[in-house]
Structures are given as structure tokens and as C-alpha cells.
Amino acid sequence: MGVPEKPTLDGLEAKWVARWAADDTYAFDRTAALAAPREQTWSIDTPPPTASGSLHVGHVFSYTHTDIVARYQRMRGKHVFYPMGWDDNGLPTERRVQNYYGVRCDPSLSYEEGFEPPAKPGKDQQPVSRRNFVELCERLTAEDELAFEQLWRRVGLSVDWSNVYRTISDSSRAAAQRMFLHNLARGEAYAQEAPTLWDVTFRTAVAQAELEDRERPGAYHRISFAGPAGPVSIETTRPELLPACVALVAHPDDERYQPLFGTTVRTPVFGVEVPVVAHRLAEPDKGSGIAMICTFGDLNDVTWWRELQLPTRAIVGWDGRLLPDAPPGVPAEQYAELAGKTVFSAQQRMVELLRESGDLEGEPKAITHPVKFYEKGERPLEIVTTRQWYIRNGGRDADLRDALVARGQEIQWVPEHMRYRYENWVEGLNGDWLISRQRFFGVPFPVWYALDGEGEPDWSAPLLAPESALPVDPSSDVPAGYTEDQRGVPGGFMADPDVMDTWATSSLSPQVASGWDTDPELFAHVFPMDQRPQAHDIIRTWLFSTVVRSHFEFGAVPWTHATISGFVVDPDRKKMSKSKGNVVTPIDVLERFGTDAVRWRAAGARPGADSPFDEAQMKVGRRLAIKLLNVGKFVLGLGASAGLGADQVSEPIDLGLLTALAGVVDEATAAMEAFNYTRALEVAEAFFWSFCDDYVELVKSRAYGSDDAARSAQAALAVALSVQLRLFAPVLPFVTEEVWSWWQEGSVHRAPWPAATDLPAGGDPAVVTVAAAALAGVRKAKSDAKQSMRADVESATVTAPAGQVPLVEAARRDLAEAGRIALLTVVPGEGPLTVDVVLAEAPAQA
RNA sequence: GGGCGAUUGGCUCAGUGGUAGAGCGCUACCUUGACACGGUAGAGGUCACUGGUUCGAACCCAGUAUCGCCCA
Numbered sequence: 001m002g003v004p005e006k007p008t009l010d011g012l013e014a015k016w017v018a019r020w021a022a023d024d025t026y027a028f029d030r031t032a033a034l035a036a037p038r039e040q041t042w043s044i045d046t047p048p049p050t051a052s053g054s055l056h057v058g059h060v061f062s063y064t065h066t067d068i069v070a071r072y073q074r075m076r077g078k079h080v081f082y083p084m085g086w087d088d089n090g091l092p093t094e095r096r097v098q099n100y101y102g103v104r105c106d107p108s109l110s111y112e113e114g115f116e117p118p119a120k121p122g123k124d125q126q127p128v129s130r131r132n133f134v135e136l137c138e139r140l141t142a143e144d145e146l147a148f149e150q151l152w153r154r155v156g157l158s159v160d161w162s163n164v165y166r167t168i169s170d171s172s173r174a175a176a177q178r179m180f181l182h183n184l185a186r187g188e189a190y191a192q193e194a195p196t197l198w199d200v201t202f203r204t205a206v207a208q209a210e211l212e213d214r215e216r217p218g219a220y221h222r223i224s225f226a227g228p229a230g231p232v233s234i235e236t237t238r239p240e241l242l243p244a245c246v247a248l249v250a251h252p253d254d255e256r257y258q259p260l261f262g263t264t265v266r267t268p269v270f271g272v273e274v275p276v277v278a279h280r281l282a283e284p285d286k287g288s289g290i291a292m293i294c295t296f297g298d299l300n301d302v303t304w305w306r307e308l309q310l311p312t313r314a315i316v317g318w319d320g321r322l323l324p325d326a327p328p329g330v331p332a333e334q335y336a337e338l339a340g341k342t343v344f345s346a347q348q349r350m351v352e353l354l355r356e357s358g359d360l361e362g363e364p365k366a367i368t369h370p371v372k373f374y375e376k377g378e379r380p381l382e383i384v385t386t387r388q389w390y391i392r393n394g395g396r397d398a399d400l401r402d403a404l405v406a407r408g409q410e411i412q413w414v415p416e417h418m419r420y421r422y423e424n425w426v427e428g429l430n431g432d433w434l435i436s437r438q439r440f441f442g443v444p445f446p447v448w449y450a451l452d453g454e455g456e457p458d459w460s461a462p463l464l465a466p467e468s469a470l471p472v473d474p475s476s477d478v479p480a481g482y483t484e485d486q487r488g489v490p491g492g493f494m495a496d497p498d499v500m501d502t503w504a505t506s507s508l509s510p511q512v513a514s515g516w517d518t519d520p521e522l523f524a525h526v527f528p529m530d531q532r533p534q535a536h537d538i539i540r541t542w543l544f545s546t547v548v549r550s551h552f553e554f555g556a557v558p559w560t561h562a563t564i565s566g567f568v569v570d571p572d573r574k575k576m577s578k579s580k581g582n583v584v585t586p587i588d589v590l591e592r593f594g595t596d597a598v599r600w601r602a603a604g605a606r607p608g609a610d611s612p613f614d615e616a617q618m619k620v621g622r623r624l625a626i627k628l629l630n631v632g633k634f635v636l637g638l639g640a641s642a643g644l645g646a647d648q649v650s651e652p653i654d655l656g657l658l659t660a661l662a663g664v665v666d667e668a669t670a671a672m673e674a675f676n677y678t679r680a681l682e683v684a685e686a687f688f689w690s691f692c693d694d695y696v697e698l699v700k701s702r703a704y705g706s707d708d709a710a711r712s713a714q715a716a717l718a719v720a721l722s723v724q725l726r727l728f729a730p731v732l733p734f735v736t737e738e739v740w741s742w743w744q745e746g747s748v749h750r751a752p753w754p755a756a757t758d759l760p761a762g763g764d765p766a767v768v769t770v771a772a773a774a775l776a777g778v779r780k781a782k783s784d785a786k787q788s789m790r791a792d793v794e795s796a797t798v799t800a801p802a803g804q805v806p807l808v809e810a811a812r813r814d815l816a817e818a819g820r821i822a823l824l825t826v827v828p829g830e831g832p833l834t835v836d837v838v839l840a841e842a843p844a845q846a
Numbered sequence: 847g848g849g850c851g852a853u854u855g856g857c858u859c860a861g862u863g864g865u866a867g868a869g870c871g872c873u874a875c876c877u878u879g880a881c882a883c884g885g886u887a888g889a890g891g892u893c894a895c896u897g898g899u900u901c902g903a904a905c906c907c908a909g910u911a912u913c914g915c916c917c918a
Contacts, residue, residue, distance in 0.1 A: 370918085417850060417851070420849065420850055421849085421850075421915095421916060424848085424849055424916075425917075428848095428917060536915080536916080537915090537916085539916085540916085566915095571857095573914060575914095604859080604869095608851090609851090609852090616858090616870060616871075617858070617869085617870070619870085619883080620870065622883070623883065627880090627884090629881085630881040630884090633881085634880030634881080637880070678860090679860085682860070682868085685869095692880090776887090779885095779886055780886080780887060782875095782886075783875060783886050783887040783888085784887075784888095785875095788875095788876050788878065788886095789886060790876085790878045791876095
């Protein structure tokens with residue numbers, strides 16, 4: 001191909017992305033891999049990015065980290081199984097589709113053939129059938145995924161683009177349904193009607209892993225109940241739940257309330273008799289130490305209700321409004337004041353009612369307190385009793401919890417301390433994993449229910465789809481033994497209306513990507529996978545749920561290594577997020593600095609460590625890439641070529657260089673084996689700069705010749721260039737491939753990772769370092785004299801420790817030529833090496 | 847409140863028992879036949895604090911403070 005006149009980074013991405021695609025440089029060779037021993041394959045469980053989201057520079061960093069490992073393993077001769085996935089099912093896609101097209105899903109509507117959404121989203125969202133809605137989801141995600149793929153190619157990910165999966169695809173849905181049926185058959189999945197955390201905006205249940213606490217303003221309202229011996233005062237932040245009150249509770253050791261335990265009190269306004277009970281979860285020093293239990297205000301209420309077997313008086317409905325009818329035992333007349341109101345306005349009205357009745361003591365006391373939210377929601381969660389599907393995860397079973405903690409110990413965590421995130425989460429679980437969502441774009445449960453003569457479903461005996469029929473959509477497919485016209489009619493059947501949570505599908509990414517459902521032979525080979533890369537924020541969700549599924553189905557961990565990336569944070573160390581407005585768009589950065597520069601910066605972020613985004617750092621990576629171009633061009637111009645090998649290296653300084661490089665190769669290899677790409681890059685980079693600044697400067701004059709001494713330098717330059725290009729290839733795929741292409745056959749990314757054994761071991765690296773130190777002394781003299789580095793030196797005396805004198809002598813010719821020294825004297829002396837320089841009278845003229 | 851991590855020159859970070867390191871930035875100089883998207887040289891730090899172990903501590907131990915993340 002030859003060396004260009006003026007090498008440039010511009011255009012390298014487009015050129016090599018196209019070439020790699022055309023040459024299938026990164027294709028996984030299934031046949032060869034399956035024929036080879038398992039350890040010759042490296043399989044990666046790539047995180048499927050949320051297709052409806054946007055990628056920021058943090059994604060670029062973490063996916064680059066994985067790609068560096070993939071490229072290293074490939075150069076180590078492994079068959080790298082490196083698929084890409086898109087997480088396109090679930091609520092985020094629904095929201096994007098609603099906003100993008102201006103529609104909303106109304107499952108009661110029927111399908112409209114050839115439906116086209118409004119050209120511009122209107123003010124009101126247009127209702128469409130579920131099938132139409134899902135079609136729009138499919139359409140938009142397909143577009144989004146194409147854009148993502150283009151970005152990833154530009155980032156240089158060495159993904160096998162013939163192996164892309166989607167979490168909504170037929171095979172993903174089939175795998176999710178099949179795994180669910182297995183879980184169900186083994187008793188690991190179950191349905192239960194139970195109080196559930198509920199988002200009133202999205203009108204769906206949410207799981208523990210999707211919760212977050214937010215500090216919100218509230219107020220303690222002090223309310224009197226009528227007790228047997230006078231009023232009993234409680235404090236609550238949610239007076240509107242008074243009609244849902246089923247008991248008062250205090251700590252069993254709280255002396256103030258001993259006389260009340262076992263008695264009843266009457267609620268204000270409603271006059272309902274409720275018992276006073278004792279429970280250890282009551283906090284004596286909070287408020288008055290006695291609290292009302294409502295069904296349900298928070299998770300403590302649920303615990304109390306369950307453990308103390310209290311009655312249920314539910315008042316909050318699915319839409320976040322108070323139910324139209326009073327709960328059992330509550331007078332309808334009073335309750336009618338609140339019925340149908342939102343929680344917010346019910347509270348206002350309730351406070352008025354308490355004021356009127358004289359049961360509100362004093363004024364409400366403003367406080368701020370943590371309130372549970374769905375992580376994607378904007379209104380506080382309520383607790384609503386609904387029928388939901390769960391998968392056991394150890395939250396209610398100590399043995400299972402211990403088994404899952406033990407699984408975590410089978411995984412090698414990078415960095416090691418991320419293991420604690422996993423263990424803390426598992427040990428803190430307080431319930432099973434709720435997997436059903438009352439949404440539309442997701443994997444439906446492969447389940448129907450028979451309807452009795454009254455049209456009521458028989459929940460106890462779900463009709464399951466056969467595995468051979470998966471994937472099924474129970475809303476359009478029909479269970480065995482029924483016909484479509486029996487849908488929804490007494491004596492007929494109904495579909496399970498829910499879809500699975502996104503994590504219930506993405507927790508199967510190793511299975512989906514490896515062909516569990518579609519290519520058992522491949523699956524048996526690549527699973528358990530070698531590497532799960534991901535960020536630390538989803539250890540509790542994606543990582544944990546994947547371990548759960550694999551534990552149940554295979555009795556094994558899904559992967560042997562979990563490599564955890566940190567975040568890219570803004571200069572104030574805040575996490576990037578859209579709402580903070582501090583997101584850096586990747587394409588802009590890639591265009592301005594070049595992919596290799598951005599990847600170089602990414603490689604500088606150690607595994608697990610958050611890293612501030614700093615544009616100034618990008619320039620440094622760019623400088624390195626440019627230097628590689630220029631030194632490559634220069635070295636090849638000096639006569640280095642692919643035909644020269646280490647066996648032609650004879651001069652001590654040349655041998656010394658290559659022996660030093662052997663040490664660098666060993667260090668970089670050890671670091672890469674430990675996933676410490678940052679360290680590997682550091683040692684390669686440190687060597688490279690001294691190679692450019694010192695070694696090349698020292699030998700270039702000699703290398704211009706054509707004798708054996710010249711040949712030695714040319715061979716050392718060729719070997720050093722080849723090795724260094726390969727050391728940098730995982731981090732800087734574009735520039736290394738470019739320089740490689742000037743003088744080598746094939747792709748550098750298919751070349752073997754360098755081995756120290758390919759380099760001469762007998763050289764003395766000190767020849768290079770001592771000669772470089774002497775040269776630095778000469779340079780300093782020139783710099784102090786404000787002379788050009790080309791200034792002639794009349795005479796220079798190197799005073800070196802006796803042991804170093806022969807080293808300087810061994811590099812005498814190179815040193816004299818590089819320093820333009822007319823008379824070079826080397827003498828032994830005390831202390832470190834010094835150089836006395838006498839500059840020639842006038843600067844040299846060219 | 848619990849857990850984890852961090853604290854080293856202005857900035858970003860290496861450095862896990864033996865005389866404080868790198869890059870960026872800064873200052874001065876050099877336009878050399880690979881590179882001005884360059885090169886050379888230089889200044890700059892009582893390693894957060896307090897105790898302890900040790901011949902010797904940035905590093906080990908105990909505690910404190912500040913910051914960040916996760917969880918309650």
C-alpha cells in the first residue's frame with residue numbers, strides 16, 4: 001500500500017470501518033470455534049443498550065473498555081464471540097413512541113390495517129389498538145437501532161455485526177416465555193394477589209430494583225383518636241388514609257402504651273373501631289411513638305397487615321384516586337367526601353374535616369422525608385393490591401439468598417470490590433422479584449385462564465402455551481382446546497393481560513445471544529460466557545437477575561468474569577443525565593478529536609472508576625495517534641521493513657531497546673490478563689515516547705546507511721514498530737491499522753499479540769537509558785544556551801559512574817551523531833552521569 | 847443509619863515498606879532533512895488530618911474529616 005506523503009488521521013474511521021465490514025475482520029468463525037477447545041473461545045455478554053434512549057459519551061467509554069478486551073483476546077488467538085443486542089422492549093420504548101408519533105395504546109380498540117400515525121404529533125395523543133401500537137414500536141426501534149449501529153461502528157467496536165439480537169424479537173420472546181414456563185414448572189415463578197408498589201402515572205406495578213427514595217416535603221398531622229381513657233394522638237404524613245386505618249401500633253416495650261394494647265380506639269370523623277396492637281417495627285421515638293396502620297400507606301403497613309393479620313380497607317385505586325365506594329366498616333356518608341379525589345386533594349379535604357371535627361391538634365408540622373418513587377416516575381408510589389407474577393430471588397427465602405450470594409462468589413469481579421454491591425443488594429432484598437407489568441410493548445406471559453359460567457377467570461389453573469408454540473401472544477393466539485370465538489365469553493377463556501418487565505427478558509441476554517433457543521451446539525460451547533461487561537448502576541437489576549435465571553435453569557453462573565465500568569461524570573463529578581443538562585453527545589466528540597483519541601481517553605479510566613470528562617485529555621490521545629503516524633512513516637523511510645527480523649539486530653543499543661521492549665510486552669500482557677487495560681496502555685505509551693524521543697533520535701543517523709550497523713538499526717526499528725503497533729491496536733484500532741497497512745499483510749487486529757519470547761533477551765536496556773541520559777545532558781546545555789538542538793558541539797565530556805562507561809562507549813557513535821558532538825570524551829567519575837558541553841562558536845547552518 | 851470507594855504538585859491520575867512520579871496546564875527556549883496537531887529544558891508537592899507499628903510509612907494498623915456512589 002505504501003506510505004502516504006502526508007499522513008493524517010482524517011478519514012481513517014470511514015476507510016477502515018468499511019474495510020473491516022467488507023473483510024469480515026471481526027466475524028466469529030462458528031465452525032472453527034466449535035472444533036477448538038472451549039478455552040480458545042472468548043464470549044462476551046454485551047449489554048443491550050436501550051434502543052429508545054440516547055447514547056452519551058459514558059456509553060462510548062464503557063463499550064470501548066469491552067472492545068479493548070475483545071481485541072486483545074482476538075489477538076491472543078481466541079475466537080471472540082462478541083454479539084450486540086438492542087433492548088427495545090419495555091416502557092422506555094412505549095414512552096418514546098407515544099411522544100414521537102403522538103399516539104397512545106388503547107387495548108380495547110381493534111387493529112387498523114395500514115394505519116399511519118399523524119405526520120406531526122397532535123396536542124392529544126391519538127388512541128390506537130395494541131397491535132398498531134406495537135407495530136409503531138417495532139418501526140421506531142428499527143430506525144433507532146440503525147443509528148446506534150452506525151455510531152458503534154464509528155467507535156470501532158469489533159462486534160460481529162452478523163450476530164445482533166433484539167429483546168423484542170421472536171427468539172427473545174420465545175426464550176423469555178420458555179424460561180418463564182420452566183420457572184413456573186419448577187415453582188420458581190408464581191402468581192399472587194398481594195399489595196404491590198404501584199405507579200399511578202404508568203398504572204403498572206414496579207419491582208424493588210426500580211425504586212428510589214427521593215426527599216420530598218410533607219407534614220406531620222397530629223390527629224386524636226378516641227381511646228377508652230381519653231384521646232390517643234398519632235402523627236401521620238398521610239391523613240387522607242384515615243378511612244383505610246385498620247389499627248394503631250406501638251412498640252411492645254413502649255411503657256406509654258402498655259395500657260392500650262388489646263383495647264380499641266375510634267377513628268376521628270369516621271368513628272371506626274380499630275385495635276391497638278404491638279409490633280417491634282413501631283418506632284417509639286418517632287412522633288408520638290404510636291402510629292396508624294392503613295391498608296396501605298407504606299411497606300411497613302404491609303408487614304404489619306400481614307404479620308398481625310389485620311383486615312383490609314383499601315381506598316387508593318389504580319389511577320391514584322380514592323375508590324368510589326367506602327371500604328368495609330367505614331360509613332359511606334363520611335367517605336363520600338373523599339371518594340374519587342386524587343390523593344392530594346383528598347388530603348386537603350381530610351384536613352378540613354379533621355379541623356371541623358376538632359380532631360386535628362395544632363397545625364401540621366412541615367418536614368422533608370424520603371418518599372418511594374419509581375425510578376422513571378414523577379409521582380409517589382402507592383400500594384395497590386393486585387394479582388402479579390413473581391420470580392423467587394431469595395427475598396423471602398434465606399437458603400436461596402445464600403445460594404445466590406455463593407454464585408456471586410464464583411464470579412471474578414473487576415474490580416474486586418464491586419462484589420459488595422452485589423452482596424449488599426442480595427442480602428437486603430425484602431421480597432421476590434415482581435416481573436409482571438401492566439403495559440403493552442413487552443413479552444406477554446404465555447398464559448390464559450378458563451372463564452367459568454359467570455365469566456370469572458379461574459386463576460388457580462392457568463392454561464399454558466406449549467413450548468413448541470413459542471412465542472405466543474395470548475391476546476391473539478388461542479389456548480389448546482379453545483377457539484377464538486370463546487375469547488372473553490363465559491365458559492371460554494381470557495388471556496393474561498400483562499407483559500414481562502424488561503429485565504425479565506434482558507436477564508436472558510447470555511441465553512438469547514448464545515442461541516439457547518436456536519443453536520444448542522453453539523450455546524453449549526460459549527455458555528457460561530467469559531465476560532459480562534456493564535456499569536455499576538445496574539448490578540442490582542441486570543447483573544443480579546441474570547444470575548438468578550442462570551442459577552435456576554443451569555445451576556451455574558452465567559459468566560466467569562464481570563467487568564464493571566465506572567461512569568463518565570461532569571467536571572463537578574456529577575453523573576451525566578439529561579435532566580441535569582450535562583450530557584456530552586458522543587458523535588460531536590468523535591468528530592472533533594477522532595475515534596482513537598476518544599478511545600485513548602476511555603482506556604485511561606480504570607475499571608470501575610468514575611472518570612471526569614475533560615476535553616483537554618482528548619488532545620493527548622490525538623497527539624499519540626498522530627505521533628504513531630509520523631514515526632511509522634519515518635521508521636519505514638529509514639529502511640525498516642517487514643522483511644527484517646530480530647536476528648539481524650547486532651548493535652548493543654539496538655539489542656538493548658528490544659530487550660527493554662520485551663519487558664514492556666510482559667508487563668502489558670500481565671495487565672491485560674487482569675483486565676487492566678489502563679496499565680497496559682501506560683507501559684506501552686511510556687516506552688513509545690522514549691522510543692520516539694530518544695532511541696529514534698540516537699539511531700537515525702546510523703540507520704541512513706547501508707552497512708551491517710545500519711541494518712541492525714533498521715531491523716530493530718522494524719521489530720519495535722511492529723510490536724508497538726500491536727500493543728496499541730486494542731486501544732487505537734484505526735491508526736494502528738493504518739500504519740500496519742503501509743508495510744504488513746492483513747489486519748493488525750488479526751495479528752498475534754506480541755510475545756516477549758519473539759524479542760532478543762540478551763540485550764542490556766541500560767545502553768539505551770544511559771545513552772539517552774547523556775543525550776539529555778547535551779540537550780540541556782543547548783537549551784540553557786538557547787541554542788537549536790541542531791547546534792554543533794565542539795566537545796562534550798561525559799562523566800559517568802565506572803559501570804556505565806562501557807554503556808556510553810557502546811553507544812558512542814550514535815550519541816556523537818545525535819548530539820552533533822565533534823569530540824566526545826567519556827570518563828569515569830563519582831555521582832550520577834553528567835555532561836560538560838562546549839558549544840561551537842556559531843549555530844550550524846544547514 | 848449501613849456498605850463501598852476516593853483524598854498525592856493548578857487539573858487528571860500512577861505509585862501497597864527503602865532517597866516523591868507521569869501527562870495536561872504553566873514558564874523559557876528551539877521553526878532540526880517524521881512530526882509546530884512539533885521538539886528541548888525548567889519551575890511546581892511537609893502524599894487530607896491525628897495517633898500507632900517499624901531501623902524506615904504516600905503505602906500497614908486505629909481513629910477523625912471531607913467528597914462521591916450504592917442501599918435503608
